[in-house]
Amino acid sequence: MNFSQYFPVWDKLTESERNALVSSAVNRSFRKGEIIHRNSDECTGFLLIRSGQIRAYTTSPDGKEVTLYRLLEQDVCLFSASCMISSVSFDISLSAEKDSEITIIPADVYKKLMNTSAPLANFTNELMASRFSDVMWLIEKIMWQSFDKRLASFLLEESNLESSLTLRITHESIGNHLGSPREVVTRMLRYFSDEGLVSLSRGAITICDAAKLAAVSQ
Amino acid sequence: MNFSQYFPVWDKLTESERNALVSSAVNRSFRKGEIIHRNSDECTGFLLIRSGQIRAYTTSPDGKEVTLYRLLEQDVCLFSASCMISSVSFDISLSAEKDSEITIIPADVYKKLMNTSAPLANFTNELMASRFSDVMWLIEKIMWQSFDKRLASFLLEESNLESSLTLRITHESIGNHLGSPREVVTRMLRYFSDEGLVSLSRGAITICDAAKLAAVSQ
Numbered sequence: 001m002n003f004s005q006y007f008p009v010w011d012k013l014t015e016s017e018r019n020a021l022v023s024s025a026v027n028r029s030f031r032k033g034e035i036i037h038r039n040s041d042e043c044t045g046f047l048l049i050r051s052g053q054i055r056a057y058t059t060s061p062d063g064k065e066v067t068l069y070r071l072l073e074q075d076v077c078l079f080s081a082s083c084m085i086s087s088v089s090f091d092i093s094l095s096a097e098k099d100s101e102i103t104i105i106p107a108d109v110y111k112k113l114m115n116t117s118a119p120l121a122n123f124t125n126e127l128m129a130s131r132f133s134d135v136m137w138l139i140e141k142i143m144w145q146s147f148d149k150r151l152a153s154f155l156l157e158e159s160n161l162e163s164s165l166t167l168r169i170t171h172e173s174i175g176n177h178l179g180s181p182r183e184v185v186t187r188m189l190r191y192f193s194d195e196g197l198v199s200l201s202r203g204a205i206t207i208c209d210a211a212k213l214a215a216v217s218q
Numbered sequence: 219m220n221f222s223q224y225f226p227v228w229d230k231l232t233e234s235e236r237n238a239l240v241s242s243a244v245n246r247s248f249r250k251g252e253i254i255h256r257n258s259d260e261c262t263g264f265l266l267i268r269s270g271q272i273r274a275y276t277t278s279p280d281g282k283e284v285t286l287y288r289l290l291e292q293d294v295c296l297f298s299a300s301c302m303i304s305s306v307s308f309d310i311s312l313s314a315e316k317d318s319e320i321t322i323i324p325a326d327v328y329k330k331l332m333n334t335s336a337p338l339a340n341f342t343n344e345l346m347a348s349r350f351s352d353v354m355w356l357i358e359k360i361m362w363q364s365f366d367k368r369l370a371s372f373l374l375e376e377s378n379l380e381s382s383l384t385l386r387i388t389h390e391s392i393g394n395h396l397g398s399p400r401e402v403v404t405r406m407l408r409y410f411s412d413e414g415l416v417s418l419s420r421g422a423i424t425i426c427d428a429a430k431l432a433a434v435s436q
Contacts, residue, residue: 058354060362087347090354114340121339122332125346129305132350135357136276136308142360143397144278179361 001103006048006076012119024109030096036080039091043083045104049075052100053161056092056131057176066179068092069134070161078127084111085128142179150178151188152217155198155207165207192216219321224266224294230337242327248314254298257309261301263322267293270318271379274310274349275394284397286310287352288379296345302329303346360397368396369406370435373416373425383425410434 003022004010010018025048030036036054037044047054054071056079071077071094082088084107114120141150154177158167171185178185189205192198197213199206207213221240222228228236243266248254254272255262265272272289274297289295289312300306302325332338359368372395376385389403396403407423410416415431417424425431 058358060358062362064362066357066361082347085343085347087344087351089348089351090358114336116336118332118334118336118339121336121343125303125339125343126305128343128346128350129300129303130307132346132353133305133307135350135353139284139353139357139360140276140278140308142357143284144280144282 001050003048005074007120007123009119009123013113013117017113017117017120020109020113021105024106026104026106028102028104030100030102032096032099034096035093036096036100036102037092037094039093042080043107044080044094045106046081046110047071047077047094048103048105049073049077050101050103052096052102053098054100054102055095055097055177057095058090058092064179065176066138067177068138069131070097076127078124078131081105081107081110083107084114147178147180147184148188148191149217151185151192152197152213154178155205156210156213156217159207159210165210167205167207168203169205170203219266219268221266223292225338225341227337227341231331231335235331235335235338238327238331239323243321243323246320246322248318248320250314250317252314253311254314254318254320255310255312257311260298261325262298262312263324264299264328265289265295265312266321266323267291267295268319268321270314270320271316272318272320273313273315273395275313276308276310282397283394284356285395286356287349288315294345296342296349299323299325299328301325302332365396365398365402366406366409367435369403369410370415370431372396373423374428374431374435377425377428383428385423385425386421387423388421 003018007013030052049071051073054077056068056071057065058068059065077094079088079092080094082092114124154174155167158169159165171189172182174185175182189198189200193200197207197209197216199208221236248270267289269291272295274286274289275283276286277283295312297306297310298312300310332342369392372392373385376387377383389407390400392403393400407416407418411418415425415427415434417426
């Protein structure tokens with residue numbers, strides 16, 4: 001495994017800093033559907049995604065969910081080690097959306113290095129800014145986009161991630177991604193189906209007219 | 219002016235780092251209503267709020283607004299210098315909600331120090347995490363709270379910031395804080411008025427029953 005692919009500042013770290021990261025790292029596998037990290041009371045560690053797909057989401061007090069962002073191969077996850085940044089006062093959960101191979105660096109090891117290494121601290125800053133940007137993009141979508149646009153975008157993104165026009169996903173699961181009740185998802189999917197954008201069958205949604213769906217999403 | 223009040227890591231900086239911050243700092247005054255920073259194409263600099271009240275907000279393509287957070291005396295603002303963090307891909311605007319006295323540290327000076335100072339980079343990290351937490355709190359409110367709760371919370375917060383039960387604020391301006399159309403604000407205020415929570419007059423909203431309003435907000 002090549003750590004420098006995950007840490008663009010790798011050649012600015014000292015030999016002993018690199019050794020500390022490499023020697024503390026642990027490999028783990030997660031099955032599709034498994035929870036990797038739940039809320040900030042756990043401090044799972046700093047994650048390097050070797051393969052798979054991870055969903056980062058937040059949960060309401062009564063269990064509703066909304067997807068914040070996805071992590072794919074080559075991505076790193078900071079918020080599973082959010083205990084090392086004391087001003088983080090929100091909870092993020094992570095689940096595996098596909099079978100995933102992950103390397104975990106313990107939060108205390110990472111924090112100790114970050115405290116004295118300006119390159120690592122600045123890299124962490126860029127990471128956080130990048131997730132912050134994802135979340136700001138989400139706010140803009142929630143605030144200014146109507147639900148038909150958001151659903152159309154979501155279906156196209158999913159199709160892209162799965163490299164397939166047929167999505168095996170329940171209406172409830174889509175509701176959990178978008179933070180909307182299942183009924184609202186079902187109603188809009190039926191409307192899309194009437195318009196010939198998708199076709200619906202038990203447990204699957206097939207995109208029939210991607211160009212028209214893209215037009216709705218914009 | 220005491221820089222160590224703004225920088226908890228002040229005593230971890232070297233003499234020359236401290237001098238660079240102090241000697242580059244410029245004092246400026248902004249009138250109530252003035253725009254301090256518009257979007258990320260400007261790089262206004264790192265702001266230390268000496269007095270006043272600043273509103274950070276984001277704007278939709280067609281000019282709608284939603285308040286992200288407020289900055290008060292003793293706060294510092296990172297995103298007016300977001301040009302120094304390349305992964306920031308969102309726009310934040312800042313306006314003075316009260317007459318404000320601000321000290322500005324140029325972004326290039328701050329960035330140069332942050333690149334080599336682990337304490338300053340870690341402080342910047344904590345700052346970003348703190349704003350990230352504000353924005354996550356906003357997402358949770360937008361996603362899971364009904365509009366009556368959000369409006370009741372907003373009126374109580376305003377009353378607290380102004381130390382007054384009478385708020386001189388237009389329905390349109392409340393809409394810009396909450397990212398909602400003016401008509402929706404007016405309708406809910408009329409409902410609050412019918413319920414005896416507030417009284418409405420030209421250009422002002424008076425909180426009549428703060429306890430009941432607090433109950434609505436929870």
